Amino acid sequence: MVTFNASGLMPPVFTPLNDDLSINYDIIPTYAKYFADRGIKSVLVGGTTGENMCFSVADRKKIADVWVENGRKYGLHIMVQVGGAPMSDVLELAKYCSKVGVNSLLTLPELYFKPQSVSELVAYVKNVANAAPNLPVLYYHIPSMSKVEINMPSFVTEATRNIPNFKGIKFTSNDLSECAQVLRALKKDQELFLGADTLLAPAAVMGVRSSIGTTYNIFPALAQDILNAIAKKDIEQARVLQEKLSLAVEAHTVEGAWVPIMKAGMEIVTGIKMGPPALPQKPLSEEAKKRIADKLRTLKLIK
Amino acid sequence: MVTFNASGLMPPVFTPLNDDLSINYDIIPTYAKYFADRGIKSVLVGGTTGENMCFSVADRKKIADVWVENGRKYGLHIMVQVGGAPMSDVLELAKYCSKVGVNSLLTLPELYFKPQSVSELVAYVKNVANAAPNLPVLYYHIPSMSKVEINMPSFVTEATRNIPNFKGIKFTSNDLSECAQVLRALKKDQELFLGADTLLAPAAVMGVRSSIGTTYNIFPALAQDILNAIAKKDIEQARVLQEKLSLAVEAHTVEGAWVPIMKAGMEIVTGIKMGPPALPQKPLSEEAKKRIADKLRTLKLIK
Amino acid sequence: MVTFNASGLMPPVFTPLNDDLSINYDIIPTYAKYFADRGIKSVLVGGTTGENMCFSVADRKKIADVWVENGRKYGLHIMVQVGGAPMSDVLELAKYCSKVGVNSLLTLPELYFKPQSVSELVAYVKNVANAAPNLPVLYYHIPSMSKVEINMPSFVTEATRNIPNFKGIKFTSNDLSECAQVLRALKKDQELFLGADTLLAPAAVMGVRSSIGTTYNIFPALAQDILNAIAKKDIEQARVLQEKLSLAVEAHTVEGAWVPIMKAGMEIVTGIKMGPPALPQKPLSEEAKKRIADKLRTLKLIK
């Protein structure tokens, strides 16, 4: 029987690029050590932040390999997102991951022939889950990007009924009411990872204990402090810290699209070189980076 | 200078109807006393729950009159929603309310020639606010019904700059991230009323202290207990009570459209006769009412 | 039995306003004569072009009265749009129209508690039709404004089955594929009026013979020439004339919202004073009017 045990804050890793847009694998060990040094126990490879929807299967396999290797070294649970590609590639990636030491899978829905019903979405995820029957498989709900808008509480119930290794969901939506419904629909060994950095504190009040958010790359301690404040029932502190993180997010989002701004922020704050975004996205201007840095300084998030 | 001081839980009142669909004004004193007996300090008249978008101007005036009268008797702040009608009627209602003792106004946006920008929406609300310059005026954001989807943080900033008696917003959306941004954009004497009964606890963590929700008609004590639990920093209790209220909401929503199900629930729980919904909506079947009652019994919300 | 016999080009009339935004009834006889002189046989009163969703019931009644009077004088079929207001007002207007000599009714759907299914929309239109059982009643499909997106072929079939005096549809959408399906679903004594000025020629090829379009106020001869060209099987001529009309529409639409630009265009081309749009819409600047006039001159539509 497949079990799943990752939880808490799971940063979705960036894919570092060189200036010529080739993948900079060499920096991944530094990146993995950075997480381990900050108490991070698991990462998501190949999500939106990782831009894997832009890479070939060969590159995605190598990215997974390097993270598995470094995950072993630094004690990180490696979840790999295998969707966002032609179905045949998704299945090949799922099979590959099931053999090379990946710990769990996440999958987007079909992006072109989009599922129109709960049962069509369950069928898609079942295809992926069957290709990696030894791994926990989670569904990546992100309607703002995928434009797949299926009722998640119903989906989770049906997927649990039909897919033995279905173990949860990354819920990337600001609708905490639906989020709470999903939480109630999940079984004990399943997990909901919230994908909304600006809602960590309020979601925690509803019982959400896990989250995948880009800014946990950049401000892992701040995010953990929010969860700790809720655990200590210090609501006022949680509110203040959440506002700080939310304002840090806003400092980025006014400047452009999610991945380019966050890759820029990661470099500004941590110094680890992430490089430009993959095609077709465009890098941020130096002026925009400076504006972000100025705001983070005002927030006392950098010096 | 116009000041505004309502806050906390504000039930949006139903408009009780007789079986022939005429308005049952006679029951309003009982209804107002019901609120006063339960510590309610303010009500919204003419919102979605009140179905005023279905009534003539004459009926809406009389509804306002009766509530003003009972509001005086029972110490209730009376906010009246004047929008959701032809602009000339909206302005007439706003003028009328400014003269008959209404305490504050709320307005929907134009429903047909929908505003396409922040400035068009500000212009609309300014028209309404100018018609009642002595009253606090708030904007009713409910994109699921109005299909007006304007960025609220920007709107609030511009409205505050341009409308002296603009005093806040009813924010009916599950997006607590945007809600927090609105909260940060508001000045001290302005108020945000959340319009999401299932998100009372998590929103309170973000600093939301006021809310207009249909179920505060039916379960005012339960809603207040959620806010009290947050105030006492008892997060676990807040979570449990919020889940109870959310499950009560779900017991209704599976049966049909919002107003008919909630009018039914109000009768089931309080015994105060609300009658059928106004045209064009349809009343619930007796079977559906029975299913709601059964679920509320299981939740120990009725005996 | 109710019969309906209007067809062909039916201009939707503007509501002329004075500069103080009061309704300029005095100009309506001139306006009606303008139509009669150009061979127009029927007009729509109170549609989008007429901005009746902004007026009180009293004003809407008087507008209907004045048009009925002038319709008699000039031999015009008077169709009145009664929707886009609170349901009780819609029913009152329908009843009124049924008694004062209006020839047919058109109705928008409910704008707030929007119908979610074919049967809910049929129920709404049935309410209106029952209030004026002696008049032909048509449905106004304009999803871009009403945000009511119900499958029209199914609706037409169900409405025909359930409403004896249901006599057709104003189909305001550019989807000519759905338009053709509606056409096939209609019975002999029902009519489809296309609401897309830029698609008169291609729709005529599919069998659409009737149309309600704002520009038939301004360029009635050009629109009629398009239909005549199709009738004479002169496709090349139809194409050239349609392109001329479409470019005239574009000359307006780049300058702002539909009613303000078209009211301006009507004055520029015909000299009949239409005045500003009703609140909440704003009049065009003089510069914009000049740009429109320049383009119409280039198109040789004015001198």
Place this chain on the structure above:
Amino acid sequence: MVTFNASGLMPPVFTPLNDDLSINYDIIPTYAKYFADRGIKSVLVGGTTGENMCFSVADRKKIADVWVENGRKYGLHIMVQVGGAPMSDVLELAKYCSKVGVNSLLTLPELYFKPQSVSELVAYVKNVANAAPNLPVLYYHIPSMSKVEINMPSFVTEATRNIPNFKGIKFTSNDLSECAQVLRALKKDQELFLGADTLLAPAAVMGVRSSIGTTYNIFPALAQDILNAIAKKDIEQARVLQEKLSLAVEAHTVEGAWVPIMKAGMEIVTGIKMGPPALPQKPLSEEAKKRIADKLRTLKLIK
């Protein structure tokens, strides 16, 4: 300088599958001969009908190879759709096609990091066009599937200005008003292919002379007859034939999703074995196939 000269009816080919879902390359020569025998001069490989968004790069290359080979043999212009995959794969496919004898390219937009503006979409198509600078490149506008909703007249103008080998658009939308605007924005050596089988006749009236539609696989003569009727100015005949084709389309669409129903129809009508759809789509039931056949028989499209 790159020139483009395909026009008229261009069937988008299915990708025939064996029952085990492997690609049935062996039937392609028969399929190509079928087209040549019916006067078809060009085909689109790898569009929605071809389901290439589901296949690996290796399979897509082989599919292109086999069609190029058969295209040579039967005198067919081979256009290949290279998009709907990770950007790196799209670029690899474009480069490959530019070397193996493909005649022109079509590309979908990015499906995940969707372009938000005209300039972002131009940048994407420019990336593809630069990878195959010797080939005409066209853009595949199909917002119902891609959920990329950019103003096409503006896009076409900007793409023409910035991309030397940009040669047109496949316009898959029922909005013939926007279609006409695109037509006016195109230069002489560029082409618009309508992607709406049910609008062939009305579009022809507006000057649309080319079309890519799935049913031109199944009923190529009927489609050509529609164009011929318009060319002979026999509008009544064009209308009758268009209605016949549209009813044939409807006979299919009531049964399920586009590709599975059309693959079934192709087998029913032509006997050429297309097999099941690729994953994640599901084949039609035998009952559904029978219902389609019955309707086509009624329409006298099969015996």
